[in-house]
Amino acid sequence: MALVSTPLVPIRHRLALLSTHLVVALVALVVIGGATRVMEAGLACPDWPLCYGSFLPGRQMNVQVFLEWFHRLDAFVIGIALVVQLAAAAWWRAQLPRWLLPISGLLLVLVAAQGGLGALTVLQLLPSGVVTAHLLLALTLVAIVSGCSQLLLAPADSSAASAPLWWRVLAAISLAAVMGQCLLGARMSTSWAAQRCLEAGQSCQWLHWHRSFATPAALSVLLLAAVALLAGGWARRQWPLLLLASGLVGAQIALGVLTLRLGLSQPAVTVAHQLIASLLVALLAALLCRRPEAASEQPLPVVVESSSLEPAHG
Template sequence: MTTSIASQLQRLCGHLAIATWLLIGIGGATRVMNAGLACPDWPLCYGSWLPWQQFNLQVFLEWFHRLDAAALGLGTLVLVALGWRSRSHLPRGWPWAATGCLLLIGLQATLGALTVTELLRFDIVTAHLGTALLFLVSLLGLKAALQPRSPLTAEPAVPLPFIALAAIAVYVQCLLGALVGSRWALHQCLAGSQLCGVLQSHLWGVVPTTLLIAILAGVAWWRGQRRWASQLGGLLSLQLLLGWGTYHWHLQIEPLTVGHQMVGAALLGFLASSGFRAHFSPLSSVPEESMYDVKQRQQTEVPA
């Protein structure tokens, strides 16, 4: 693999992943600000690419959300084109995986259009977020597949299936949270005892998901990956705190609701990125102390 090509594509995947995470936050802000139908048509907004006369906060949010999504699509197209042009220098199957990301962009655009034309139908809104999260995870997988094969990059020293199980649990929780939000289940349950089952499914899902992540962080700490365990525990604690605040104030504080969605996506991305790094590293079982010894030996080794 040519190092320069791999590093360029790695950086592009990283930039696109960050852009996707930010777009998820913008989409959350669009929902909580009731701006999902601020532009009544699609892909134009009030029949124009730039509806100056209709601009207010809600129209701007929906318009900017679409603009950001279009820019992300163009970036993914560039990623795919570069991948196929440099396919002889990349791992086998990498260009096809990148093409799969482009297909996810097409599906996401379709769901975005249906979100408007179907008047924010809850299942479409939930699928819209679910596809965005899958796209984020796919980009992190593409990035990890290009990582240098070195014991110094092999982390974390925890069972890969356990990481995958925790990531799946977080993904399901994100979908349940989107379902609660898209159906306004919290408001309806508190106001008239309707859709309480939808709300309870998300609340009860917190328990096994939290236990999985807590055990995962504990195992990582015990095996010497204390920095990784601290980062994971910090994300979990922040997510639980934001979730409590969102529930306590009945979704009335918009930044809390948006932050809850973004930290959930960040937690999923953290787990997915760690799992992919462990999967693609042939030395993923090397503990942190051993990696330190390898680094010290490389620095002090004198050529014969």
């Protein structure tokens, strides 16, 4: 049977591209935030929302100030883009899926909350709980926007098929497991538990929980890939993304081990560890919301020529 799909309407296609770019910007936001923490630049700008009382600090600019300033600039650009998305979803709501308008509003609320948490991290001098919530909300935004981009890229007609139930269940479990692992890692890093454990043998329970939970989180992703390859059909055709997810899991484990082997002395390795985590969250959210193209249920018509047939005499 031939696969058929309805072309995306122009505004839907543009919003799909906007969501895709927002995923990249959000991943960059998470990574720059991780670099800011590793470089101990969270208080490089002592005030909020400005930095040293100006939009672009000149005399005070150095690597730490630049990281904190650029982190805020990226968040501001993301907020403007989400305002544009909400306005477009409201103006062209008749041509767009009904779920897009409330989701766009929710994303704007979450970004506002994210800005509030960012302000608290500065004004309350980097409390561990607030910094952890700040990262968790950022990863939640990554997951939601990544899922929205896939739904917007799906066929626009109502006959678009849903992914198999087992696919959605396994993908949701994998995403939840990876998000939980990221939350443990964030709590460990923001309380400097790994450093204290390696140096003085204190607060080692966070490091132990983070290492112990890595195994089920990794196995959940590998199970999704294995079941999809065995199931065949549409699920098996997603093998490039499944292979990428498996590769990211392997890279994440290797970076985690290397980070501890180096005694957390290499900021680049720690930042790369956080980059892989955010990419994995984005990819699993995209897999969760991915939809197969609808297959035509009508058999192809058989065309018979109308030419007359004469009986053969022999």
